[in-house]
Amino acid sequence: MTLAPNATDAPDSLPTTPPDSPNIPPANIDLAKQALRLATARAVSYQQAQSAAISDIYGDSDLNLTLNHTTNSIEIQRSNSTSAIPLIVADDGSGMAAISTYGKGRALAYGANVLNWMANQSRETQHLPLFTRAFNWVMTGKATGPLPATIKFATAGYDASTVSKFITLLGKAPESITCDLTAANNSCWQEADLLVFGSAVRNDPDLAILVRQYQASGKAIIYMHPNWGDSAGGRKVLQAVGMELGGYPGNYYAPLAGVSVGASRTATDSIQKADSMGALVSALILMDKDTPDPSINTNVGITNAISQLQDEMAWMQRRGIDILTNATTELHRLLINWADLYRPSIQYGTIFRSRDPAKFLRTYASDSWVAYNRGSTMVSPTGQGDYMPAAAQSIPVSAASETIEVTIAQSSGITAIGRGAIPGQPVYIEVVDDGGTSGLNLQTSYVRAYGNPLTDNEKEGYKRPREPQSFPIPLPDSGESVFVTPFGGPLFLNYSGATAGRSVTLKIRGAAKYAHFDFTKPQSDAEIADAIAALNRADFGWQTSKFVGGEIQQTIYYAKQAIGNTDPKKVIIDQVKGSLFDSNHIANGYNNMPLSNNVSTLCSQFSWDCTGPIHRAPGVQHFIGWIAQCGFLCSGNPSDGFAGIGGTGWGHAHELGHNTVQRVMTITFNGKGCVVECNNNVLASIQMMRQFKTLGIDTGHNTDHPGLYQRIVANRNSGMTGDAKVLDMQTNLWDMNKGQDPMRAVHFQLAFLFSKYRALESIPSMEATLDYFTLLTKGDRLVSKAWDANSKDKYAMGSFSNNTISNPDLLFVLSSKIIGKDLRAIFAMYGMSVSQTALDSVAALGLPVLPEEFYALALGKHNQVSNGQWLNLANQTPIYPY
Template structure:
């Protein structure tokens, strides 16, 4: 730690000295690169430093040193702009700075006179504006013909090598950049766009990262440097090491007192962690990379301190030094290495007993099923804390890139706001797997191993050779599990010695911590019947996804309508990941992954509610004047469909009401108002759709489903199956209108009067429902207070369907999910009493 602090101070002095030399005597720092620019941020702070930092904190240009070579990167097309007939004012003001930057690159001193001709070789950027600008500075310059982006010998005859975003997207460019710098050649990068281009290979060799899409296109004044900045202020902006040195000094103070409402000491810890993660993301072992002595020292210090950490007793109100040291040792971790040290336990992330598990000592080949083009999937093997894992690709199955990570989480807790009951950052990022050879991967915290994949073929099988891993409770029902495999996974769930369980299904994956595992649950029932059969299948049927077979009824209707109801158009959008450990928001939180502070269950409505958030279609989102069945209601239509289907198939009724009696009360009150025509419709709309009455709102979609069962399926009382058929057809129709619409087929969807598919949600629900049910539903929609456009009414009238009189299917309050227990009511002439 003492060596690291001294080294940080030395780097600060070196970087400040070079920057002060470049900007010595400069009076005007103003700069405005505009929207056609990107950031160029150092990711190795020990070799690269900001050159220009905007008032908004963005790095607009940076420099680095490798050996005797000096590199500079600008995030905008400064030379072409300067060479233009009328350069912008900020460019003219920046010209003296640029001259000193280039003098430093060429000679090592910013104030050196350049007497000889400067020979410029370029790739991905024209040498012409560079030569023009150099001449404008009073120097002699000429372009030389040399393809510096490919293997060559002519680079030795150049004095300045220039790259731009048009350089070939080939790793050899990075290798060549390092070669040029190591040989003492100045390398300049100029970015002439707001999009990323191919420059990252060059930037990586300079120790920098290029800004991602869309660059600074929407950054506005955030990327400007206003006039009035002093040299002292500028040196403070570019200082990467001062705050780190302060934090390192605090880490050595056994008597540290600190109020953690001031989080300033954590910033430098996170900055260094971000750099270490970048090395991991490139598969680089920091201990074999140049200019990383500071990183190595801090990683070794973290290894030394980590065994002292005890999660649980730690908190920000306790000894400040223990808290700070735990934060640092948790953060300074490299995964692309063989050796690391671990704490005695990992809190609620991983039990202490996991460290006693024996890693495999012989390599095995495992098969990993791939569900989509890109994503993350559990491989069924785990990493033990502190023990190295060896992974090798046997068959990539055509995937363009593969990587390894622990877990697939989005929240890991925050010691500054939560109790410090687990490592601050227990999971890794993605570490790429080499196309040949072995990846060494080590984590001090352990965890289930996940394969990250890109450019893959859905349904393919990747083969990996693994060693140093452990089997844990993993169920993979994307393939046929043997009885032995199921027995082993169940036994591991009962032992709970690894701390996690993972489950793979068609369309979904689950991971949860040991405390949420129902170790005595029958795996086949829990996984196949409840998770897949109830949770995922119900959602996928209601959404009309093509991974679920169509019922005979749905297939017949699709055929009669000429609809394309299967194939890739109706493919489930993504594999849905669920995590039972910590929730990113509330108790359960939607997203992908969706997470919660509870085990992942297949029969409760909570997880189907979250899955509904991620899959609900607009035909279920009905609103008027910003109110109605919107977010937190529309997704619950899918959850209620799950509950209805679940009761019929496995006899479990978890409630999740669709309040039909309350909906009927609104109808009665509306009829008693004495209003007629549009006034009556708007009165019902105010009662139902603007009072946050979610349960009766959701009942409307189910009343439409019951009409389908009566008139399309010809059922005396609705069945669950026919009701689900309605949702299947409704959501398939929604997708067809959105993705398969043209002027020639709009009549297939009942949309003959619409010029395009920009149709309001109420109109879409009305027209599709009328088409699917085979009745003109204008009276039904008026009864529910749903206002419709004349175009929608005329489109349905063109179908020549019988106009359906007002009617209602009554269900007892306690039997909303038991849909065959109700009674049809005729409301066309009178308003009967509710029968329950």
């Protein structure tokens, strides 16, 4: 029996690949229907063969199906559902074991070393009946088929004596053959009946090819994984038989339902759970009907089956497997071919789940079944919704190769190339110089939120392709690769194993120029003019920008909103880079920003390393303007939102703050305090303050100094003293439910003290205010990463035995050191409790205790720091002057 027929039933008149013509004709609906029915017939044949195999193995109704693994195990998943079949599915749907057939051979794999357990009868012996039948099946094709009297076997990365014990347990004679199964061109494998692999198998480059050859030639193959750890060689063995090893850390944290089959499971239940093709067959049959039940679009099994095949296609293409030529992907080819033929009939925005269920489902499937590593594809001529306008299909592409140098900012990541893929137009790309990277991939777009037609607003219809961005397609070290997408998009280089600061050189043809600005390297006036012209035409769906520390990808609609008629260089360099990113990086003390005179002087005076690698700026921060993963704007990398990125609003500063905030911004007492949504806003307020001084733009983001002062007054009027007074202020100030704006003002009041006592300014400046934050965050990192018994004194941490220091203590000690005053009275005024160890550390510095004082700013003038006045609070409580 074989589950992967080597021949196709396709009639000669039905193309298996789309025509290589840039002038794609309208979809031939009849041809698409033929392709769909052919794919359905092939899927049915796979389902029948797979059901027969699983039913055979589970055929004995007396089997004990209460099966346990251990958490010291790993999942066995399918990577190709036409060759691999789940054998044991845990109660939560995780794969515990699988079988496979290809050519004349069969394979069996477990995510735990069940063969060893059974051979030694050491644990979980309830597996023995089912395992024995599966062993029989992999050897003979029948679960109860007679085994040969002598079973010859070879092992690779697995204990041969264990195999011998199990064969003996079955009443057969084992014969171990010495054979290096991982060696290319070995011939000894032909002598064996059974090939057993374990996780210790050598990771030979050709291992997957060899195992595929063994199975195709009729050998029985078994793989046992003994623990939750990874195995590069094991992955290749499983890849060859259509399976995939689970990810790190395996089942280490899995619940019982993830590593067991409960007692209530019947053989029929297990056979149904193993049916990996039935839901797809149902989906294909429903897609062929013009008026199916509208509920099909909410049938999770149907849409999951479509996604399962999409995931398999992605898995293969990510590994450089050519679906259109691979011997095990006939069904995938047929589905890709149907998707191509159907796609030109799609018009996004006009298809509705409830009104057009069949059309909706067909569109969902056509969007899902895509091959990118080929030379042609079909497209919807009416455009791809808000992802790509129809006008993009008329943008000219380069006929000759362009040499493009792509700057690499970090050891791994994703970066814009500066060229776009036009829907349906092949892009040819060659790596001229890999810049020392170990892995290069090509993809369109770097987005994490892209909508979901199953959950998007029904009134708006099926608005855009389901997943218009491609997954990464590997680029070989030599030769020209071809890439095509039916959806288009800006091209990105996905890289790893790189050296930050180097560049990758590519040759590209068939790509288009669009509104891309790259300020990581010199740009000519002509290049900037071309990008501006593309922005104004708005014929390509996206605009991208690159600069040191950040990249932007936003829809052309949002880009025009954010940039408008302003010089893009001014918006991107002055506002986004110069204000949004530079303000954050100055405040966080990253070494990509130059040291001010104040900071440089104090770093030398303190003997602090303020420029070393521990202060390196974080990886490139990506901002996406299209769809938000959460809310209106959403943090993370990439950070995305329903807005363009222009740099002057506080929203993106807020999200960037989420991604870079350091612990000295987080002040908590008894579970309350300045935490998430407050600590990051300290950084956002810094940007607003600096933006006003450098750009003259004041966009709010209140830091409530009057409100903070009101709490000080109320605390003084309470009549409390000592610790009770501190705790009263702590209760009334450090509580997000009572407002974060006064809390955030505390960090700025400390910064104003720095400007007065260290920078010797009578009225605080924005620059000196930021100097405080630069030194504070540098000190935070030094304590965290450069601590040892000989250096702690220079960070003023002399009384601490280690660097496990609370945030209030850290803020108190570092601030006292940086400002040059003992701040115990100031911290008590703000209700911040500090430990005796912290007090002793500061006392050892011999600094004068600073009396209580406050810098008053008018409501709404929080960003205009030089428009305030100092208030002396020592033994007095003056009226707030504003």
